[in-house]
Amino acid sequence: xxxxxxxxxxxxxxxxxxxxxxxxxxxxxxxxxxxxxxxxxxxxxxxxxxxxxxxxxxxxxxxxxxxxxxxxxxxxxxxxxxxxxxxxxxxxxxxxxxxxxxxxxxxxxxxxxxxxxxxxxxxxxxxxxxxxxxxxxxxxxxxxxxxxxxxxxxxxxxxxxxxxxxxxxxxxxxxxxxxxxxxxxxxxxxxxxxxxxxxxxxxxxxxxxxxxxxxxxxxxxxxxxxxxxxxxxxxxxxxxxxxxxxxxxxxxx
Numbered sequence: 001x002x003x004x005x006x007x008x009x010x011x012x013x014x015x016x017x018x019x020x021x022x023x024x025x026x027x028x029x030x031x032x033x034x035x036x037x038x039x040x041x042x043x044x045x046x047x048x049x050x051x052x053x054x055x056x057x058x059x060x061x062x063x064x065x066x067x068x069x070x071x072x073x074x075x076x077x078x079x080x081x082x083x084x085x086x087x088x089x090x091x092x093x094x095x096x097x098x099x100x101x102x103x104x105x106x107x108x109x110x111x112x113x114x115x116x117x118x119x120x121x122x123x124x125x126x127x128x129x130x131x132x133x134x135x136x137x138x139x140x141x142x143x144x145x146x147x148x149x150x151x152x153x154x155x156x157x158x159x160x161x162x163x164x165x166x167x168x169x170x171x172x173x174x175x176x177x178x179x180x181x182x183x184x185x186x187x188x189x190x191x192x193x194x195x196x197x198x199x200x201x202x203x204x205x206x207x208x209x210x211x212x213x214x215x216x217x218x219x220x221x222x223x224x225x226x227x228x229x230x231x232x233x234x235x236x237x238x239x240x241x242x243x244x245x246x247x248x249x250x251x252x253x
Contacts, residue, residue, distance in 0.1 A: 021046040025054030028094040032102025036176030071178035075186040103129035127201040131216035197224040
């Protein structure tokens with residue numbers, strides 16, 4: 001199902017959630033959720049951002065209102081379809097913001113847009129994900145005695161009611177497994193780094209993507225790189241999210 005934003009521009013409401021914001025902004029901010037997550041994590045952004053930045057949350061298949069659709073297990077077809085539905089929305093300046101898995105999706109998307117000669121983002125904002133150059137074939141979620149359930153518990157961010165109810169947790173794991181497969185099978189090593197600013201956000205207590213590990217995102221661009229440490233773990237609390245918003249607003253002002 002699609003709906004109209006501005007005349008001649010359609011937005012695919014399966015893929016993009018706007019949470020009530022009107023299309024009067026000067027810059028679009030495409031937001032990509034973490035593995036096993038969904039677009040609702042960005043629901044409060046319209047109230048936190050100034051009018052001239054419109055957050056558009058990306059909803060991947062296999063969750064919430066797209067539960068009946070098979071989730072992607074490989075990055076390339078995901079990026080191909082994403083560009084197809086996203087291209088009509090690239091008619092004005094935009095930026096990309098990805099959290100955890102979403103950081104990798106937005107990074108791959110930025111490369112694909114450049115390779116295809118399409119409009120490029122003004123900035124790439126990445127949170128809670130180590131840089132692609134750190135990939136060595138070993139993944140945090142592999143080899144745990146309690147498998148993906150243990151990984152979900154270790155990372156935090158999953159509601160306690162889900163962790164305590166086996167049927168709810170079992171419903172989450174297939175989509176999470178597919179999302180993580182997107183990451184582990186993406187063997188992409190670009191020769192040329194991006195030529196846009198990259199801004200990273202790292203939880204100081206994040207066991208997976210602490211600030212020291214996220215500094216390697218500086219290798220992913222020839223342009224400016226900045227790193228903002230955020231107190232806390234893999235998922236940011238309200239105060240941490242406000243820090244992220246403040247940096248995004250400053251960079252896109």
